[in-house]
Amino acid sequence: MIARLAWRSVWRNRRRTLITVLSIGFGLSFAIFFIAMGHGMYTKMISDAVRMQAGHITIEPRGYLEAPAVESYLKSPAELRAAVQRLAAVQRTKLLVLGQGIARTGSGTVGVALMGVEPSAEAITSPLARRIIKGRYLSDRDGPWVVIGKTLAERLGLRVGMKLVITTNNAAGELVDELCRVRGIFATGSEEIDGYFMQAPIAFARRVFGLPAGAATQLGVILASPDDQEAVLAKLRRLTAGQDLEVEPWQKILPQLASYIKLDEGSNYVFQGILIFLILFTIFNTILMSVMERQREFAMLQAIGTRPGQVMGQVFLETCFLGLIGCGLGMLGGAAAAGALQHWGLDLSSFYGGDITISGFAVDPRLRALLTPGIVLGMGAAVFAATLLLSLIPLRHAGRVNIVDQLR
Amino acid sequence: MSTLVKATDITKDYGQDGVVTHALRGVSLSLQPGEFAAMVGPSGSGKSTLLNIIGGLDRPTSGTVEVDGQRLNDLGKSALGELRRDHIGFIFQSYNLLPVLTARENAEYVLRLQGVPAAERRRRVTEVLAEVGLAGMEDRFPRQLSGGQQQRVAIARAVAPEPALVLADEPTANVDSKTGQSLLDLMLRLNQDKGVTFLFSTHDPAVMQRARRLILLKDGEVAGDGEGLEDIDGV
Numbered sequence: 183m184i185a186r187l188a189w190r191s192v193w194r195n196r197r198r199t200l201i202t203v204l205s206i207g208f209g210l211s212f213a214i215f216f217i218a219m220g221h222g223m224y225t226k227m228i229s230d231a232v233r234m235q236a237g238h239i240t241i242e243p244r245g246y247l248e249a250p251a252v253e254s255y256l257k258s259p260a261e262l263r264a265a266v267q268r269l270a271a272v273q274r275t276k277l278l279v280l281g282q283g284i285a286r287t288g289s290g291t292v293g294v295a296l297m298g299v300e301p302s303a304e305a306i307t308s309p310l311a312r313r314i315i316k317g318r319y320l321s322d323r324d325g326p327w328v329v330i331g332k333t334l335a336e337r338l339g340l341r342v343g344m345k346l347v348i349t350t351n352n353a354a355g356e357l358v359d360e361l362c363r364v365r366g367i368f369a370t371g372s373e374e375i376d377g378y379f380m381q382a383p384i385a386f387a388r389r390v391f392g393l394p395a396g397a398a399t400q401l402g403v404i405l406a407s408p409d410d411q412e413a414v415l416a417k418l419r420r421l422t423a424g425q426d427l428e429v430e431p432w433q434k435i436l437p438q439l440a441s442y443i444k445l446d447e448g449s450n451y452v453f454q455g456i457l458i459f460l461i462l463f464t465i466f467n468t469i470l471m472s473v474m475e476r477q478r479e480f481a482m483l484q485a486i487g488t489r490p491g492q493v494m495g496q497v498f499l500e501t502c503f504l505g506l507i508g509c510g511l512g513m514l515g516g517a518a519a520a521g522a523l524q525h526w527g528l529d530l531s532s533f534y535g536g537d538i539t540i541s542g543f544a545v546d547p548r549l550r551a552l553l554t555p556g557i558v559l560g561m562g563a564a565v566f567a568a569t570l571l572l573s574l575i576p577l578r579h580a581g582r583v584n585i586v587d588q589l590r
Numbered sequence: 591m592s593t594l595v596k597a598t599d600i601t602k603d604y605g606q607d608g609v610v611t612h613a614l615r616g617v618s619l620s621l622q623p624g625e626f627a628a629m630v631g632p633s634g635s636g637k638s639t640l641l642n643i644i645g646g647l648d649r650p651t652s653g654t655v656e657v658d659g660q661r662l663n664d665l666g667k668s669a670l671g672e673l674r675r676d677h678i679g680f681i682f683q684s685y686n687l688l689p690v691l692t693a694r695e696n697a698e699y700v701l702r703l704q705g706v707p708a709a710e711r712r713r714r715v716t717e718v719l720a721e722v723g724l725a726g727m728e729d730r731f732p733r734q735l736s737g738g739q740q741q742r743v744a745i746a747r748a749v750a751p752e753p754a755l756v757l758a759d760e761p762t763a764n765v766d767s768k769t770g771q772s773l774l775d776l777m778l779r780l781n782q783d784k785g786v787t788f789l790f791s792t793h794d795p796a797v798m799q800r801a802r803r804l805i806l807l808k809d810g811e812v813a814g815d816g817e818g819l820e821d822i823d824g825v
Contacts, residue, residue, distance in 0.1 A: 486699070
């Protein structure tokens with residue numbers, strides 16, 4: 183009877199109930215949509231950035247992060263790589279040789295970062311391989327060939343097939359010059375990447391920096407799911423314990439990107455917090471109003487023998503019904519909107535007038551949400567739980583009604 | 591026959607801003623089962639206050655009240671609620687039906703609180719709704735009923751649990767005189783046929799004429815108590 187009374191009471195004022203459940207629904211939909219959009223944006227951003235660099239996790243000689251010099255390198259990482267590759271959560275590993283140098287042509291001189299990669303593996307994982315605008319990406323058969331950024335090519339007057347000289351200090355401390363040719367030119371939209379970065383086959387990079395065969399400055403680990411990062415990090419630290427190695431997450435390798443995401447997430451949380459507060463305020467207002475205008479009814483119910491707890495139970499159930507309908511609508515609406523954005527994406531390139539870069543990394547201008555059951559269920563459950571919590575104040579009013587005063 | 595209601599030396603004081611109002615000044619009253627009695631008197635004489643105290647809705651400042659053998663002064667809030675549910679029926683001036691429940695659901699509300707089995711509940715409510723003249727209207731909501739019909743539902747709700755006592759606060763005040771007469775007929779019939787004890791608080795001359803006992807309250811005291819208007823001075 184209490185449940186029937188509660189359900190019918192919810193629909194006693196249809197317009198108010200509809201406005202309330204629609205407010206909850208719209209608010210929750212927006213919150214789910216924006217969280218999924220942010221999640222999609224960050225995941226894509228991190229994925230692109232880490233795949234272009236060493237991956238979600240980097241294994242490197244101790245002290246390399248603070249002083250990245252080619253003198254400190256992994257002498258024979260093959261065995262370690264095989265052990266890492268065996269971990270279930272690891273999608274792929276890659277060996278890198280990273281060093282600094284000067285690129286020279288008849289047109290000029292530019293300081294560059296040269297990254298030696300395994301072309302066939304890199305072509306699958308790195309977004310750089312998909313950003314070639316002239317020529318082609320590197321292959322495993324390539325010798326002294328490099329791919330360079332569009333801006334660097336312009337500065338050095340280079341076209342595909344042309345020669346350049348890389349001057350650097352090798353691992354032995356000697357000044358060396360190496361001649362190479364341009365295999366392809368990429369454009370990521372990032373000034374830092376396009377203007378100062380180049381990739382070469384790892385064997386050529388070892389020759390440039392004077393490293394022995396099989397050596398690398400870093401062993402990169404790409405995960406199937408970024409959610410496994412902490413678990414894999416712990417396993418890798420156990421695996422490399424006692425060796426003079428460091429295992430670092432991408433947040434430490436790319437601190438600017440990590441800080442940007444953290445800051446942006448923070449502002450999103452504030453926005454979502456305000457949204458949720460507005461939803462909850464609407465619910466609170468509705469329940470309180472509905473309780474206050476029925477004080478006489480609650481007094482009558484208690485006069486004829488209804489226990490205060492039963493009256494409170496009725497109001498609690500009314501809140502549950504409102505919350506369930508509103509949250510159900512919100513979860514459906516939010517999932518549908520975010521699902522549509524995940525499926526079709528939203529191209530913002532015309533809005534921004536070109537490429538977007540964040541912390542030096544190019545961001546795909548096609549915005550896509552990434553919807554997970556956790557976002558929908560988590561947000562729905564949070565709003566529903568907050569709704570129930572908020573009903574406690576009106577509940578007290580319903581249970582503590584002064585019978586005589588109200589019936590007078 | 592044991593006394594159904596025994597109120598002894600009841601006082602009730604209200605205080606506000608240091609000013610004390612004596613609503614009841616040492617009222618003593620007893621009621622036997624099967625009585626059809628009305629408390630009469632001018633506004634502010636203490637009728638509703640006494641009715642609330644007898645019904646366990648309010649507590650006296652001093653004095654004792656016993657209803658159906660239970661001393662109300664000794665009962666806590668929860669026990670008072672159970673006493674009202676199981677022993678007392680209430681009829682209010684403005685019906686106070688639940689607008690979202692049908693006539694049948696309103697009438698069976700207290701029976702549900704009492705945990706009466708569904709079949710028994712249905713039998714009793716069907717019977718009592720027929721007695722109050724609402725057969726065929728069981729599934730109507732209060733908004734689909736006239737004022738008099740709504741008060742009949744309220745009477746059905748009060749008598750369906752077969753309480754020892756029904757307290758009715760101005761039950762005819764919100765209906766026209768013809769409807770008031772028929773409601774009185776109904777309550778009188780329930781009193782005669784089923785032995786339901788009624789205690790009214792009223793200004794309505796029709797109720798005073800039909801009541802078999804009149805208790806006159808004046809300035810918070812019992813100023814008269816008799817079988818008819820002619821027995822009481824000042825009515």
